Amino acid sequence: MVHTSPLDQAGTGDAGGMNIYVCEAAQNMAAMGVQVDIFTRRTNTEVADVVEVAPGVRVIQLNVGPVSGVTKEQLPKLIPDLSAAFKDALVNTRYDIIHSHYWISGKVAMPVAKDLNIPLVHTMHTMARVKNLNLAEGETPEPMIRVQGETQVVAAADALIANTDAEAASLVSLYEACPDNVLVVSPGVNLKVFTPGGGRAAAREVVGLDKDSHIISFVGRIQPHKGPEVLIRAIAELVSHSPHLRAKLITNIIGGASGANQSEVERLKELTTWLGIDDVVRFAPPVPREELPQWYRASDLVCVPSYSESFGLVALEAQACGTPVVATAVGGLRTAVADGISGVLVDGHDPRAWSSVLARLLLEPQRRVLLSMGAIEHASHFGWDATSRGTLDIYDRVLTARAEQAKNIG
């Protein structure tokens, strides 16, 4: 059960790393012989009720609420109807496990799991309390209804899957999760798709960028929480401190507007103009997944300046392509990036601090080569195989515990 459709383009609207996570994990689990049905709310009239996206993986649309125009903020109102539709869809098939992703789906799945006596496994992906402790300037906090919903899901789930030890610790300390129910499974990256390929020069030819430029890229949804403004302001600092770098510098901001906030891209473009760095910052719409590796490969550095991140798939994808990552030292990014080995972690969001790290890396090509090798090595530890195997182990554990319970009661 997932609230955004895995059929949507990632990097736009509400579709991001989680959608990729659900699709990849499902396909890998199916390859291991497990039948996976992904339930989601219909957001597209053109799609059939049931779509087989890969052998053993079906996406099933629940016809609840208006097809288009429902923002993530409006979804909670649809939860009771989604639960009812989800339960209807489940009664004719015997499912062993319900696995919900993100709190909205967790709330949808909770009563269904209880009514049908199916164990519930939940993955948070992001948490309101963590996010609200790390807001970008001017960003609206997540509402209390979400915090309450998350708390309920934490209490109801048979098992909680955290992406990292840090996220597991937050579940225990901020949501009073019982430590025994919290298990850690790292997300993965598709190591067949995200590879160093033909290298930087070849990739630059493909995407049409000069081979001698310094290229820094941001990839993700354009929202304050992802921190694109931090990068833009750091670039302004950089060209003011090191004007000699300006002629060779290109900064790509790749991604679409997010959720309700359609004006953020325009605001950032205006900011760029106002800072006088239009010549070095380029905005691009989200790139289809098959073209993304070339953009990572073409970049000298990929920046992930998020305010919080339960994992940060972009960081892993870039590293798998051999590109060092500069990321904020928060949450899952600390696991996704090996500080000083596969990239550099920066404390906080001060543009001067970011610019000094970027300048140093641009001026040290040898260090970038070392980091690039470290990046490939580090990313190689995160395959979806391991994620799927870890997830199946947890299903197994939950089912065994249920069987034990039943035996003790019987």
Add this chain to the structure above:
Amino acid sequence: MVHTSPLDQAGTGDAGGMNIYVCEAAQNMAAMGVQVDIFTRRTNTEVADVVEVAPGVRVIQLNVGPVSGVTKEQLPKLIPDLSAAFKDALVNTRYDIIHSHYWISGKVAMPVAKDLNIPLVHTMHTMARVKNLNLAEGETPEPMIRVQGETQVVAAADALIANTDAEAASLVSLYEACPDNVLVVSPGVNLKVFTPGGGRAAAREVVGLDKDSHIISFVGRIQPHKGPEVLIRAIAELVSHSPHLRAKLITNIIGGASGANQSEVERLKELTTWLGIDDVVRFAPPVPREELPQWYRASDLVCVPSYSESFGLVALEAQACGTPVVATAVGGLRTAVADGISGVLVDGHDPRAWSSVLARLLLEPQRRVLLSMGAIEHASHFGWDATSRGTLDIYDRVLTARAEQAKNIG
């Protein structure tokens, strides 16, 4: 120039990682053919004015102020006299570089470097602004005189050496350092002394601990900023949540009282009694350096719950001995520990979050084996050789820049 004597025992008073850093780096540089004199204030009547601690490394005592009873807090008053004595000591020898460590020595060295026209290289080790942004509860902030002193030294130094990219970024963002003058050199660990040795079982026999126990250790000066209380409270959480672990659990708090705060050890002992965990927490005085590897090897986990840390040498030493480290995700600890690979980084200091991480690691021996291998591998990248070579490169750079300047003027 260093404010505490490299001849002192580390882990007590004001002597910690920095003293080890200065000694090890000096010995390695001397082995590379550079003559090193370490100037320090006399704090011991029994020591000769000049002590050759290793071939090519001399420790020279400056007789300024009372030999004993001067706390770090009282040192700033002695700065003018120390500068005068330092200058007197320097006039008869032609030194190429003055390298000061910690702000007090930086302030002592500043006027001398200027008067004698010797380039000044400075290493901060810790910074008041960073520390004050991350205070432990009830901890007294570092005074403004230190912040001002640090700012002066940052402005005056020809080069600033940071331990990590994070520290370099802090120098730029919090102290307005010019990014071009900030250079990064990782500290090291003596990889000949800190090794996995004969393994855990053998080490436990040496230190007299049971081979079947779960052993968690803290090593360092006992002061709130190092966070021993976080570990003690986490242990209380742990035994309350997982009472079955209690009988096998031993927590070692190894270290002496720090600086002016002699009562902290007593306070923590009382806290331990009050929390009812006297049976699982053991306090031990600082261990001589030659015995330390056995304590690291004997431990299942070493905890570094510091509130801030410019590097965290203990984390590196433990890993070099094959012991995974659980550390706070701050500053240099993020470089010293590869999250999920050589140990686990925890956000913040919540005892429940810490206890859940510790419990999970204690209950997953296989994961600890993987982390242990990762720890040895990660630590192997940090030898003092690399530190010394990096430092000498910076001296060279500074001297070249000075020579260029002289040429342009002349």
